[in-house]
Amino acid sequence: ARPPRAMASEAPGAPERPHPEAAAVGAAANKVAESIETKGDNSYYFAHSMKKDDLTKATLIEGDGSRQLACAGGMQKVETEELAALEKVEWREDYAWGDEGAKVKLYVEFPAGSLGHPAVKVDARFEEYRFEVLVHGVGGGSRTSGVTNGEHRLSGRIVPEKCQWRFNSGKSRLTITLVKAEPEEGAWSTLKKHVISQHTGWN
Structure with missing residues (x-):
């Protein structure tokens, strides 16, 4: 009896077929790049791809009391001693x-x-x-x-x-x-x- 024949491999030099998920990601990336190139700063993708500011070292600037400022606990109730x-x-x-x-x-x-x-x-x-x-x-x-x-x-x-x-x-x-x-x-x-x-x- 003849031994089973091995499945033929793809011909040498043939282009590798991309994985379906990889192809989808690549297509999305192309759309993002195309949108940014066409619309610039007005692109939806541009706004959402901006680097988020690191606020961990931000300094809280407080006034001298002459103006009412927003604070962490919410807006302060305006009530003066005179009133x-x-x-x-x-x-x-x-x-x-x-x-x-x-x-x-x-x-x-x-x-x-x-x-x-x-x-x-x-x-x-x-x-x-x-x-x-x-x-x-x-x-x-x-x-x-x-x-x-x-x-x-x-x-x-x-x-x-x-x-x-x-x-x-x-x-x-x-x-x-x-x-x-x-x-x-x-x-x-x-x-x-x-x-x-x-x-x-x-x-």
Whole structure:
């Protein structure tokens, strides 16, 4: 009996047939190269083939507190002490006032001795047509009382650097002194200047 014949090998010099998976990878690579060559930086493949930045040694740059920055824990809640304080202010409208020629004085009454507590603190701000005085810690409590002309301008212009406030000896009255810039204009008939609105009448 004849021995089985061995399968003939491919002829010498014949090109090697690529593996199907290798052929697919090569075709994909050609598409990527063709896309980048044609579209450059706008190529989808170019954007996704860029080298990722190494952020392990990146330095976190923080501000001086004057601006709100994004932080690792999320955006910080914007809440200033000034806004918090304004929410707790008890604005006093029960004051008395009088025109004394070159000055206008306001008088605000408090419980006897309550303004003499060590916790009492006063913040005063005077502008040409506006004033605001805040009294914190009246009687040692957390309450803040305030006096201001608000959104209505004063009846006349004042001299901010000459205006002042003081407590009486019994620590029960706050006196605010507004110095007129133009006393020759005469006495103020009202503390605040009211204007007539064509839409709503008196304002």
